[in-house]
Amino acid sequence: MVAPVTSPSFKANASQALANAQLQSVLSGMREGFAARRREAAGQLPEFEALRDSARDIKHHTLAHLDLYLERYVDTVTASGGQVHFARDAAEARAIITSLCQSLDAKTVTKGKSMIAEEIGLNDHLEQAGIVPVETDLGEYIIQLRHEMPSHIIGPALHLSAKQIEADFRRVHTDLPRDRDLSQPATLLAEARQVLRQRFLAADVGITGANFLIAETGTSVIVTNEGNGDLTQTLPKAHIVLASIEKVVPTLEDCAQLLRVLARSATGQEISVYTTFSTGPRRPDDVDGPGAYHVVLLDNGRSAMLGTSFRDVLSCIRCGACMNHCPIYESIGGHAYGWVYPGPIGAVLTPSLIGVDKAAHLPNASTFCGRCEEVCPVRIPLPKLMRHWREREFERHLTPAATRSGLAFWAFFAKRPRLYRLVTRAAMGMLAYAGRARGRFRRLPFAGGWTEYRDLPAPEGATFQARWRGERGGRA
Amino acid sequence: MSSGRDEILSNIRRSLGVSGREAPRRAAVDERLKRAAPGIVPQRGDVTGTERIALFRRYAEAVQATVALVAGAADVPLAVAAYLRDQNLPATVRMGDDPRLAAMPWQETALAVAVGPSAGGDLNAVSHAYAGVAETGTLVMVSGHANPTTLNFLPDNHVVVLDARDLVGHYEDVWARLRGVEMPRTVNWITGPSRSADIERTLLLGAHGPRRLHVVVIAGPSAPLTSA
Amino acid sequence: MPKTSGPRVGLFVTCLVDLMRPSVGFAAVKLLEQAGCRVEVPSQTCCGQPAYNSGDRANARSIAEQMIRTFSGFDYVVAPSGSCAGMIRVHYPELFADDPNWLPKARALAAKTWELTSFLVDVLGVTTVNAEYQGIATYHDACSGLRELGISTQPRRLLASVKGLELVEMTDADTCCGFGGTFAVKYGQISNAIVAQKTRRAVETGASMLLAGDLGCLMNMAGKLSREGHAIAVRHVAEVLAGTTEAPPIGAPKPAEHRS
Numbered sequence: 001m002v003a004p005v006t007s008p009s010f011k012a013n014a015s016q017a018l019a020n021a022q023l024q025s026v027l028s029g030m031r032e033g034f035a036a037r038r039r040e041a042a043g044q045l046p047e048f049e050a051l052r053d054s055a056r057d058i059k060h061h062t063l064a065h066l067d068l069y070l071e072r073y074v075d076t077v078t079a080s081g082g083q084v085h086f087a088r089d090a091a092e093a094r095a096i097i098t099s100l101c102q103s104l105d106a107k108t109v110t111k112g113k114s115m116i117a118e119e120i121g122l123n124d125h126l127e128q129a130g131i132v133p134v135e136t137d138l139g140e141y142i143i144q145l146r147h148e149m150p151s152h153i154i155g156p157a158l159h160l161s162a163k164q165i166e167a168d169f170r171r172v173h174t175d176l177p178r179d180r181d182l183s184q185p186a187t188l189l190a191e192a193r194q195v196l197r198q199r200f201l202a203a204d205v206g207i208t209g210a211n212f213l214i215a216e217t218g219t220s221v222i223v224t225n226e227g228n229g230d231l232t233q234t235l236p237k238a239h240i241v242l243a244s245i246e247k248v249v250p251t252l253e254d255c256a257q258l259l260r261v262l263a264r265s266a267t268g269q270e271i272s273v274y275t276t277f278s279t280g281p282r283r284p285d286d287v288d289g290p291g292a293y294h295v296v297l298l299d300n301g302r303s304a305m306l307g308t309s310f311r312d313v314l315s316c317i318r319c320g321a322c323m324n325h326c327p328i329y330e331s332i333g334g335h336a337y338g339w340v341y342p343g344p345i346g347a348v349l350t351p352s353l354i355g356v357d358k359a360a361h362l363p364n365a366s367t368f369c370g371r372c373e374e375v376c377p378v379r380i381p382l383p384k385l386m387r388h389w390r391e392r393e394f395e396r397h398l399t400p401a402a403t404r405s406g407l408a409f410w411a412f413f414a415k416r417p418r419l420y421r422l423v424t425r426a427a428m429g430m431l432a433y434a435g436r437a438r439g440r441f442r443r444l445p446f447a448g449g450w451t452e453y454r455d456l457p458a459p460e461g462a463t464f465q466a467r468w469r470g471e472r473g474g475r476a
Numbered sequence: 477m478s479s480g481r482d483e484i485l486s487n488i489r490r491s492l493g494v495s496g497r498e499a500p501r502r503a504a505v506d507e508r509l510k511r512a513a514p515g516i517v518p519q520r521g522d523v524t525g526t527e528r529i530a531l532f533r534r535y536a537e538a539v540q541a542t543v544a545l546v547a548g549a550a551d552v553p554l555a556v557a558a559y560l561r562d563q564n565l566p567a568t569v570r571m572g573d574d575p576r577l578a579a580m581p582w583q584e585t586a587l588a589v590a591v592g593p594s595a596g597g598d599l600n601a602v603s604h605a606y607a608g609v610a611e612t613g614t615l616v617m618v619s620g621h622a623n624p625t626t627l628n629f630l631p632d633n634h635v636v637v638l639d640a641r642d643l644v645g646h647y648e649d650v651w652a653r654l655r656g657v658e659m660p661r662t663v664n665w666i667t668g669p670s671r672s673a674d675i676e677r678t679l680l681l682g683a684h685g686p687r688r689l690h691v692v693v694i695a696g697p698s699a700p701l702t703s704a
Numbered sequence: 705m706p707k708t709s710g711p712r713v714g715l716f717v718t719c720l721v722d723l724m725r726p727s728v729g730f731a732a733v734k735l736l737e738q739a740g741c742r743v744e745v746p747s748q749t750c751c752g753q754p755a756y757n758s759g760d761r762a763n764a765r766s767i768a769e770q771m772i773r774t775f776s777g778f779d780y781v782v783a784p785s786g787s788c789a790g791m792i793r794v795h796y797p798e799l800f801a802d803d804p805n806w807l808p809k810a811r812a813l814a815a816k817t818w819e820l821t822s823f824l825v826d827v828l829g830v831t832t833v834n835a836e837y838q839g840i841a842t843y844h845d846a847c848s849g850l851r852e853l854g855i856s857t858q859p860r861r862l863l864a865s866v867k868g869l870e871l872v873e874m875t876d877a878d879t880c881c882g883f884g885g886t887f888a889v890k891y892g893q894i895s896n897a898i899v900a901q902k903t904r905r906a907v908e909t910g911a912s913m914l915l916a917g918d919l920g921c922l923m924n925m926a927g928k929l930s931r932e933g934h935a936i937a938v939r940h941v942a943e944v945l946a947g948t949t950e951a952p953p954i955g956a957p958k959p960a961e962h963r964s
Contacts, residue, residue, distance in 0.1 A: 014894055026676070031901075032876075033677060050516045058515075061508070067488045067496050068505045074481075080659070086480035138683055139674035157674055165675060185675040193684060200684075201596050216509050217659045227670040227685025230629045234662070245484065250505070251512040252654075256647040260518070267673075270535060270612045274685065275665035283661050287572070288593040288626045289619060299484045307491025327880040331897040365891050367884025367898075368757060369847035384798075390759030399759060403890070407755060411763040414719075414749040415770060421747065428723050439957035440930055449889035453896035454927030457724065457955035464717050464726035468745050 005354055007338030010361035017332040023159050027333055030158060034324035037268025038375065048264065055261045056379040058254045059315035062246075063306060069215040069248045070297070076218030080280030082293035090120035093298045097122065097207065097240060098129045100294055104238050106131055106204035112222060112229035113137035114209030115153060115318060116242050116298055118340045119353070122207075133207075134199045136228035138192055145172050151334035151342065154266050154320040159333050162188060196228070206232035206290065210243035211317065212258060213295070216251045217279055220295065223262065225273045233278060238292035241278075245297050246314040252277075258317055261377035266319040305352050309388050313348050315378040322372035322382060328365055337362060344372035348385040356389060360398050363389035425466045432461040512655070514648040521611040521645030528610045528643055529695055535613025539668030540681060541689040547697050549580055549639075555692050556602060556635050557585040563688065565633055570594055571602040574622035577637065593624035594631060601627040601686075602635045607650050608643040608691075612667055615691065616650050619662035628664050634686040636666070639694045710740035714778035716771075716817075718788045719750040720919040721940075725954065728919060731946035732784040732820050738946075739828045746774050753791040756799065757885055768796055772809050780827070781817040784942050785918050786849015789819040794852045819849055820942055821917060825858040832865035835947035840870045842911040843941070844902065844925065845878040846918035859917055859941050866944060874905040881916075883924040899928045906936060913937045913953075915944060926955040 006013055017023055042048045062069055074084045085100075087093035093116075101109060109126060111117060111133055123144065126133045135144040139156035143149065145168045150156030157165070166182040169191055181187050208229050212221040220241045222229040233239040249255050263269040282289035302314060323329040323343025334342030339359070341349050347362040363386035372382040393399050413420045435441055435458025443451050450456055462470075489496050523531055533543045546555050560567055570590045571577050582589050594601065603623045607616040615636050619625045628634060644650060647665075654663070670685030681687050713736055717729040729745075736743045752767030771792065775781045783789040796810040824830040843863065849855035856878075863871050882888065882898025889895075902925060906914045914929070914936050916922050926938035937953035952958050 018893060018897055029677060045518055047516050047518045054516045064492065065501060065505050067485050068502060070485065072509065086484050088480050088483060092480060138672045155674060158677065162676055185678040186680055188675055189672060189680050189683060196684065197596065216512065219659065226672045226683035227629050231684055234625050234629065250508050252651040253512050253514050253648055257515045271614060271667050273666065273668050273671060277663040279659045279661055285621055286619060286661060287621045288624045289661055303484050303487035303491055306488055327882060327898045328894055331894050365894065367880050367882060367887045369880035370851035374851055387757060391761055394759030403758060407758055407760055407763065411755055414767050417747045417749050420749045424723050437957060439952055440955040449892040453892050454899065454924065455930045455955055457923050457926050459724045460726055460951060462726065464722040464729035465745065467726050
């Protein structure tokens with residue numbers, strides 16, 4: 001695992017994030033924006049809910065026939081002059097890409113945004129091999145300068161302010177005149193555009209991810225708003241597509257169904273600015289385009305996930321809607337989750353990829369409010385899958401001891417109604433007496449997790465069941 | 477490499493509880509690929525004629541593209557020249573060797589026309605769209621010497637000529653047209669000029685691709701004409 | 705209390721209402737009886753949701769079996785909580801999905817279990833209540849009720865018939881208050897950040913009363929509001945609909961003359 005994992009210290013990460021005023025101000029700006037835009041885009045398309053069903057069905061069908069669609073995909077890529085490479089794990093994927101770059105004598109590599117590249121920690125590996133990787137998505141470029149991980153799958157640098165980005169540009173772009181104005185997002189963008197344009201033109205290899213792979217035609221699909229992915233894959237000698245195996249879909253029509261829900265769910269756009277369908281390398285009568293076209297297909301545990309109750313996770317099309325609507329994510333941002341995939345999708349995917357022991361917090365850090373499932377374009381039952389992870393943790397005794405013993409104590413009484421009535425009657429009586437003056441507790445032993453942040457309302461006194469029996473004894 | 481492939485495929489099959497040889501599964505896959513069923517297609521694209529052009533225009537303009545309508549192909553060069561002049565842009569354009577563009581009377585304008593792919597030094601490009609999709613105001617470009625892909629992304633200002641006869645209602649209509657021929661190396665769907673909101677969620681145009689996208693629709697003689 | 709020939713309703717009062725706020729249980733009984741139901745309260749504890757959401761399936765199942773045995777004889781089971789009703793309606797069938805013996809019983813109980821306001825409106829066709837409250841109230845949509853059971857218009861419709869009550873919607877009424885059961889304690893700091901958003905939105909409305917249909921959320925919001933020093937009264941929606949607001953609001957002290 002190259003990407004550093006801080007998921008075990010989720011609580012400390014969250015605590016830091018909550019104390020980070022700059023991050024909090026960015027998060028509060030995001031809070032309403034994404035949700036409102038998605039709501040508006042979905043509202044403008046009467047077929048949106050039906051399209052979500054269609055999108056889910058396409059993914060379910062493809063996953064149930066994944067072996068056959070992958071075989072077909074390999075055939076069609078090969079027929080169009082491309083090459084497919086299978087990588088069982090992150091190390092194998094890194095080795096394949098590095099050796100492809102070396103065989104092309106590559107010095108610099110431009111990169112379109114790819115979560116899989118983050119997952120396998122590709123950049124560090126390329127650098128070690130003496131190849132300079134340049135992220136070209138504006139957000140990815142900024143976080144690359146800072147040696148950070150993306151904080152959001154579709155807005156990697158959303159946690160930063162323009163001021164922070166200006167400081168990074170002044171640090172790294174050494175030929176910048178001191179009096180150059182970089183105080184505004186627009187001037188920062190102009191600077192990045194100018195610097196990256198030279199990188200695009202100089203790159204030997206372009207690496208992109210893929211939003212979809214189409215079995216019918218051997219086509220890889222990327223979706224961007226900047227056009228960086230297109231410059232990345234069009235200008236160099238070779239285009240390498242890095243994608244995980246579950247990205248395949250059957251037909252161009254199926255892809256169109258999924259595209260109709262992707263941008264609307266992600267950014268609230270009707271469709272992204274650039275949707276690019278790439279099939280093989282430059283043709284004999286082409287005047288531009290890459291001379292070679294390679295696809296690296298990563299498994300990294302996904303083929304095993306197919307056989308578990310977590311199969312639905314593989315339906316994800318990485319729109320980010322679940323995090324855009326998550327009260328936890330909106331409070332702490334993406335980095336607190338401690339690895340590549342944040343938010344609700346990270347809470348169910350990360351334990352599969354780095355181990356539930358390391359990621360134990362993530363599926364627990366949810367109120368099960370259900371908003372993620374409500375907006376997921378492919379209807380992944382995210383809360384249910386988080387609960388499945390909690391069950392695994394409970395079975396494997398990864399659940400904290402205090403929680404386990406608390407649960408056992410409570411369940412003992414909950415399973416014995418008469419004893420429960422007796423004990424709760426006594427306990428509530430005492431608690432009500434203790435809290436009678438204020439009607440609430442500012443502090444209470446064993447309830448510190450609650451009373452540190454808010455008062456605990458005191459009980460009224462006698463329990464409902466006791467009062468009911470007192471008032472209507474004969475009828476109960 | 478092939479060992480990786482075999483191992484992954486057999487892992488998938490173990491997880492799915494299949495051998496990969498089951499005839500019904502193979503038939504289901506073959507059938508789906510052969511039928512290429514369209515699925516749910518939004519009704520809003522079910523319009524024709526000037527209504528379809530209006531729908532295209534509405535969605536394209538909603539994402540900061542500009543749209544001008546001309547009656548015939550012969551009117552395109554003047555419309556392009558007028559656009560560049562209005563935007564205070566130099567009277568130079570680069571285009572591919574598309575015969576439809578080549579047949580237009582560029583000599584009637586003062587435009588300096590260069591032909592071929594872009595190496596990054598061009599301010600303005602002109603391309604001919606393969607199709608337009610009214611559903612979302614999307615242009616469909618296919619790669620090739622006629623309309624090199626570099627022209628879609630390197631120049632600052634991209635002017636795209638769209639023949640209204642190539643304007644369809646839905647994405648699926650494009651696939652239906654393409655399915656008869658070899659899949660082009662690159663199919664670009666373009667909806668508005670390049671943009672980014674990566675810095676403080678501020679929407680800015682011209683992130684890496686064109687800052688401006690102007691569409692000249694050849695609407696036919698009966699179309700109500702407007703200028704940009 | 706009137707004996708009627710209406711449906712026989714088993715009140716699942718929920719453990720939180722049983723222990724912390726019996727007034728809500730009595731309000732529910734009043735509303736159900738006014739609508740012509742025969743209400744009974746069998747000996748009960750909890751629906752098992754804390755165990756279920758903590759990954760403890762074994763305890764969740766045995767508590768659920770106990771619930772099924774307790775409530776299977778009623779025409780309807782009604783709870784003044786979307787969360788607990790949702791546990792029975794949505795999650796019991798899931799919990800017994802692999803048990804052909806219990807699954808039909810779980811499904812049968814699920815089919816006749818309702819959250820209070822949706823039972824009144826959707827099943828009994830109640831459109832108005834006989835209650836009065838002079839002032840502005842705002843309503844928080846508790847998540848489970850909203851997303852698992854579709855409860856949104858029912859309580860608002862009934863509130864609209866409360867004389868003198870003006871409902872002012874808060875921004876993001878349908879987003880989580882940060883309670884989440886044990887989440888509020890296990891991840892108290894994050895929960896606090898979320899509930900702070902919620903109380904800010906509630907305060908913005910200028911309402912004198914904050915309502916919701918789930919006691920867990922109400923205790924969370926009431927606890928935060930009082931910690932922040934806001935004087936908004938917090939009540940379960942059933943109390944206002946039944947017109948039984950004698951008990952002090954959640955987390956508020958009893959008036960001096962009632963103290964012993």
